[in-house]
Amino acid sequence: MSDDLDAASPEPSSPPGPWRRRLLRGLLGLLALALVVVLIAAGVLARRLHRSLPQLEGERVVAGLAGEVRIERDALGVVTLKGSDRAAVLFGLGFAHAQDRYFQMDLGRRLAAGELAELLGEVALPADRENRVHRFRSVAREVVAAASPEERAQVDAYVAGVNAGLEALEAPPFEYLVFRGEPTPWTAEDVVLVAHAMFLGLQDSQASTDSSWGLVAEILPLELAAFLDRPGTEWDAPLTGAPVPAPAVPGPEVFDLSKQAEAEASDEADAAASPGSNNWALAGSRTKDGRALLANDMHLGLSVPNTWYRASFVFTEDGEDHRIDGATLPGNPMMVVGSNGRVAWGLTNSYADFHDLVELELDPDDETRYRTPDGYVALERHVETLAVRGGDAEELVVESTRWGPVVGEDHQGRRRALAWSAHRPGATNFASLGILDLQDVDDAVALATRIGSPGLNVVLADSGGRIAWTIMGRVPRRFGFDGRHPSSWADGTRGWDGWLPPEEHPRVVDPADGQLWTANSRTVSGEDLRVLGDGGLPLGARALQIRDVLTGLEQATEADMLALQLDDRALFVERWRELLLSVLDDEAVASSPLRAEARRLVEGSDGRASATSVAHRIVRFYRFAVERATLDPLLEPCREADEGFRRSHLQHREGAIWDLVTQRPPHLLDPEHEDWDALLLASADQALEWLTDDGEVLAEQTWGKRNALRGRHPISRGAPVVGRWLDLPKDELPGDSFMPRVQSAGFGASQRMVVSPGREEEGIYHQPGGQSGHPGSPYYLAGHEAWVDGEATPFLPGATEKVLVLRGGE
Numbered sequence: 001m002s003d004d005l006d007a008a009s010p011e012p013s014s015p016p017g018p019w020r021r022r023l024l025r026g027l028l029g030l031l032a033l034a035l036v037v038v039l040i041a042a043g044v045l046a047r048r049l050h051r052s053l054p055q056l057e058g059e060r061v062v063a064g065l066a067g068e069v070r071i072e073r074d075a076l077g078v079v080t081l082k083g084s085d086r087a088a089v090l091f092g093l094g095f096a097h098a099q100d101r102y103f104q105m106d107l108g109r110r111l112a113a114g115e116l117a118e119l120l121g122e123v124a125l126p127a128d129r130e131n132r133v134h135r136f137r138s139v140a141r142e143v144v145a146a147a148s149p150e151e152r153a154q155v156d157a158y159v160a161g162v163n164a165g166l167e168a169l170e171a172p173p174f175e176y177l178v179f180r181g182e183p184t185p186w187t188a189e190d191v192v193l194v195a196h197a198m199f200l201g202l203q204d205s206q207a208s209t210d211s212s213w214g215l216v217a218e219i220l221p222l223e224l225a226a227f228l229d230r231p232g233t234e235w236d237a238p239l240t241g242a243p244v245p246a247p248a249v250p251g252p253e254v255f256d257l258s259k260q261a262e263a264e265a266s267d268e269a270d271a272a273a274s275p276g277s278n279n280w281a282l283a284g285s286r287t288k289d290g291r292a293l294l295a296n297d298m299h300l301g302l303s304v305p306n307t308w309y310r311a312s313f314v315f316t317e318d319g320e321d322h323r324i325d326g327a328t329l330p331g332n333p334m335m336v337v338g339s340n341g342r343v344a345w346g347l348t349n350s351y352a353d354f355h356d357l358v359e360l361e362l363d364p365d366d367e368t369r370y371r372t373p374d375g376y377v378a379l380e381r382h383v384e385t386l387a388v389r390g391g392d393a394e395e396l397v398v399e400s401t402r403w404g405p406v407v408g409e410d411h412q413g414r415r416r417a418l419a420w421s422a423h424r425p426g427a428t429n430f431a432s433l434g435i436l437d438l439q440d441v442d443d444a445v446a447l448a449t450r451i452g453s454p455g456l457n458v459v460l461a462d463s464g465g466r467i468a469w470t471i472m473g474r475v476p477r478r479f480g481f482d483g484r485h486p487s488s489w490a491d492g493t494r495g496w497d498g499w500l501p502p503e504e505h506p507r508v509v510d511p512a513d514g515q516l517w518t519a520n521s522r523t524v525s526g527e528d529l530r531v532l533g534d535g536g537l538p539l540g541a542r543a544l545q546i547r548d549v550l551t552g553l554e555q556a557t558e559a560d561m562l563a564l565q566l567d568d569r570a571l572f573v574e575r576w577r578e579l580l581l582s583v584l585d586d587e588a589v590a591s592s593p594l595r596a597e598a599r600r601l602v603e604g605s606d607g608r609a610s611a612t613s614v615a616h617r618i619v620r621f622y623r624f625a626v627e628r629a630t631l632d633p634l635l636e637p638c639r640e641a642d643e644g645f646r647r648s649h650l651q652h653r654e655g656a657i658w659d660l661v662t663q664r665p666p667h668l669l670d671p672e673h674e675d676w677d678a679l680l681l682a683s684a685d686q687a688l689e690w691l692t693d694d695g696e697v698l699a700e701q702t703w704g705k706r707n708a709l710r711g712r713h714p715i716s717r718g719a720p721v722v723g724r725w726l727d728l729p730k731d732e733l734p735g736d737s738f739m740p741r742v743q744s745a746g747f748g749a750s751q752r753m754v755v756s757p758g759r760e761e762e763g764i765y766h767q768p769g770g771q772s773g774h775p776g777s778p779y780y781l782a783g784h785e786a787w788v789d790g791e792a793t794p795f796l797p798g799a800t801e802k803v804l805v806l807r808g809g810e
Contacts, residue, residue: 012099020343027534038275049776053170054099056802060168061809064160065091074798077779079311086322087157089313090333091167092806094161094186097309097330101773102166102183103175104305105194105331107714113137117389119181123718125386125394131200132384133398133405134269135703140192142425143452147188152428155717156187158333161187161560163766164806176772178715181389186331187501192428194331195453200299201424202454206407207355207486212638212649214357214485215411216527219637225248228634232522233655235572236540237547239469239508239516240523241302243540251660252667255634263636263670268646270624276520276538277348278565278740279457280546283466283514287455288555291756292461296337296559297345299742300750301483302711304728306769307750308336312797313436325760325796327751327767332436334432337753339795341463343438344757345448348457348518350471353533355420355480356496357486358403362415370401379406394580403489403496416486418498419476421455426499427474430453441468441509448472449502455535457518463758469516469523470546475500475532483533514548519543519740538651541572541738551741559792561754562764564740566790568609570616572738576623577602577615579661583680594688597698609736611704611742620736627653630660634724704732709788710745711768727773728768731788752787755795 048319054074069092074080079096083089097105098792110116115133116124163185165173172183179460199205208588216225223494232244277298308327313335315322326338337346363369369376380400399406401417409415429452438444440462447635448458448470455473480494481487489495505527508516521540549564550556557671570577580602589596598618605615631647638645647653662670664676673679691701711728735743744750748768755763766787772779785792 008777011620027655033723036433039350039561040207048171048177049174049774052169052174053425053774053776054772055168056095056164057804059805059807062095062164062168062806063158063809064164065806065808066799067808069095069512071096071804071806072797073802075801076310076798077777078310078797079310079771079795080314080800082314084315086315086317089315091156091164092159093160093311093313093328094163094198094334095165095806096311097328098162098186099167099169099307100771100777100779101305101330102162102169103185103714105162105190106183108197108331109190109193111195112200113140114386115382115390118389119179121179121389122391123399125388128386131205132386132396132419133407134145134196134205135382135384135398135400135405136196136422137189138187139197139423139428143192143428144188144427144446146431146618149438151433152188155191155430155434159188159191162331174776175715178719181223181388184450191332194329195428196422198329199428199454202349202456203354203420203422204420204536205355205420205422207357207420207678208644208646209649209651210355210357210484211410211642212645215638215642215645216635216650217485219641220634221250221254223248225253227659228631228653228656230654230655232537232650233539233652235544235654236522237517238522238525238540239511239518240528241522246655246659247656249668250662252665254353256667257633258668260633262637263633264673265628265632265649266639268628269650270620270627276545276742277346278517278519278542278742279346279348279459280515280517280550280561280564281346281459281467281469281502282550282553282556283461285454285688286514286553286556287756290465290706291486291759292344292463292465293556293558293561293756294344294346294407294459294461294467295752295754296348296750296762297457297565297740297749298337298347299748302709302728302746302748302768304711304713304726304752304769305773306767308767310765310767310797311335322436326753330446335435335749339755339757339760340436340765341439341760342757343440343444345435345444345461345462346459346753347472348459349520350455350457350473350518350532351520351521351537352455352471352475353483353535354422354455354476355418355535357407358417358419358482358484358683359410359488360401360402360406360415360417363490363491363597371490372402373490377402386395387428390767409628410486420491421474421476424474426452440464440465443508444468445470445507448805449505449507457520457523459516459518461757463756466510466516467516468507468509469518471505472696477531482530502800504531506532506792508633513551515547515548517543517550519546528601529590536649536651539654539738541654542740542742545569545571545738546740558756558762558764560753562752562790562792563750564573565749565754567742568610568734568736569713569739570607570619573619574607575658576626577605577619579680580619580622580684583677583684588681588684594692595684598684598688601699608734609703609707609739609741610734611707611732612704613703614699614701615704616736617706618687618691620703621690622684623682626661626680626687626689627657629670629673629679632670634668675726688747702732703734705738705743707735707743708745709768712746719808728781728784729788733788749787752790753795760796761794764792766791766793 029309081092361371519542584599713726716723735741751767
């Protein structure tokens with residue numbers, strides 16, 4: 001080796017002295033040693049990762065299984081479970097869930113139980129403090145205790161399969177290596193906790209909407225509150241009834257902005273997307289070949305692995321062959337959506353009202369006591385221990401009332417308790433296991449009303465061409481109030497009186513026009529709406545767009561259903577596009593090249609939320625700028641009273657905004673602007689400023705850049721460097737809120753399904769991500785591209801490529 005440090009230098013340097021040569025050799029030796037250590041560590045890590053991969057082929061003797069089950073996998077890793085009986089199939093499902101998704105399951109149960117910090121460390125303590133208040137592990141014990149012997153046997157078979165699958169891994173799932181933890185066995189309680197995690201994701205676990213609505217009603221004049229917090233708009237498309245009339249614009253004698261203190265714009269982000277889903281069904285009278293068709297796409301946060309796990313159950317019982325295909329939730333044996341060959345079902349979040357805030361009347365002489373219809377009683381105190389990995393445990397005192405846990409104070413310091421159906425054991429049960437046995441929509445409606453789950457719209461179709469809708473989940477029966485605002489239950493004139501009987505659940509069976517649709521917004525009217533209540537029903541624009549497309553279909557096919565799921569026409573913002581073009585008139589653009597460019601781009605709109613559209617992004621930003629400029633001054637008193645207030649909780653604020661910009665009442669104009677024309681032009685400038693901040697070129701600000709997919713793995717959130725190997729590809733996607741193809745960077749269709757019961761081989765299914773949660777698996781992202789492209793891939797599993805046979809033994 002040359003003594004020159006830089007042999008390529010045009011002028012050789014002086015030879016180093018002996019100490020320099022020794023230092024150089026030492027450094028090179030250390031580098032070589034470090035390289036060897038890295039290579040060894042990489043090899044150890046690679047072997048550890050390989051050992052945590054699921055077993056896909058061969059035979060295995062497992063404890064807890066009576067009989068035999070075959071776990072077949074197709075090219076996407078979709079499992080078909082062929083068992084000697086129902087229990088064997090559920091054992092196989094548990095085994096497959098554990099092998100492919102155990103860490104996901106563990107996070108779900110820990111999230112619901114408030115036990116994340118035990119695995120993830122101090123960073124998870126805030127979530128644990130918030131969720132432990134619900135004491136769901138205690139509720140889960142009661143749910144398990146109330147199960148029938150038949151239900152318990154099926155749950156126990158699934159749990160045994162989970163633990164057998166976990167034990168069969170040569171090494172724990174790779175995430176436990178990162179968090180320096182060990183997985184603990186699954187229990188029947190954990191099955192319930194996974195369901196409770198869905199309650200947390202789909203419902204308002206703090207009743208924050210009730211709090212905001214109550215604040216608006218208390219702080220603002222009655223007429224102004226009714227104008228801003230209206231129960232619906234002209235966009236509503238319920239299954240029964242009609243849109244509600246718009247409230248009148250309040251006059252200057254009610255509220256005059258010119259006489260109010262100057263307000264600042266809030267920093268609240270555009271919160272257009274909300275958890276939910278789409279589903280619809282067409283009766284046989286409306287399809288090409290006389291079969292009923294059902295479509296379902298559930299909208300959730302997008303992550304790796306995906307929420308759902310595809311599976312098919314095949315078994316014989318009492319001489320009858322059974323098959324059921326669809327999507328399962330890892331950690332739970334329920335087939336969430338799918339078809340059993342006779343009945344198909346799909347689910348969306350109903351946003352009916354399953355929670356209330358109860359204002360506590362404390363004893364003035366003893367604040368540990370609160371008033372009830374039976375007099376003052378003591379608050380219950382539960383000391384919960386929050387374990388923390390690598391840190392000291394923390395004690396959390398949870399105070400509870402007969403109505404639910406204490407969840408804080410309002411803007412006046414009044415303590416409040418949360419009455420939430422999820423806290424009550426009857427709200428969760430194992431009745432959904434009966435889905436395997438459904439014969440027709442009548443059976444399905446009867447079962448749905450007995451199932452304990454988050455309150456969901458269930459749309460049904462059967463092999464006889466019939467369709468139906470009802471509410472799945474237990475509905476609280478209120479008395480004395482409508483549930484929208486916090487109130488005291490102390491005198492016994494308001495409260496809950498058990499559950500709504502199953503036979504009283506609202507339903508629509510065999511509609512005359514042969515179509516049903518839900519998209520999280522209001523589905524019913526009148527007495528049915530009073531019974532279900534409003535738990536944050538969103539704007540109906542998405543439901544309206546779906547309904548109108550269905551109405552125009554006469555001989556529908558599966559392809560038509562998928563096309564509607566992928567419908568990205570921006571009908572909701574079309575009137576905002578027209579308004580913006582009227583604002584950017586010749587006079588406005590004459591003095592601003594940026595405005596002129598914006599007008600040119602908006603005029604060229606294709607009317608869709610396409611990934612390449614700059615126009616859609618401009619219009620969306622414009623609408624949000626107008627929302628801030630019009631509503632923030634009116635809602636300033638609410639923000640001053642409670643800094644946690646959010647205007648986004650006013651779900652139908654679109655109606656108020658549009659009334660303001662079209663009717664232009666001078667007394668409701670922010671005095672910062674000379675007139676409404678000035679406000680609308682300033683909003684356009686604000687939108688363009690947001691889009692060209694940091695020197696960005698307006699013509700390059702496509703919707704796809706805003707809508708680039710950010711589906712992340714839990715590990716990459718804390719270690720972004722590894723995200724490129726673990727996260728979903730950052731595809732630029734079409735779609736937006738208020739249209740069937742709901743899509744944002746981290747939110748969208750967690751699955752899409754189209755199926756006709758009895759003709760499943762012609763159905764369609766795809767979902768983001770893949771079956772496996774292991775990045776070393778060939779199924780980690782298998783099928784993801786079909787979801788991105790909206791490709792019509794089969795509902796049923798494909799040809800079998802891998803087979804693992806499980807047999808019972810010691």
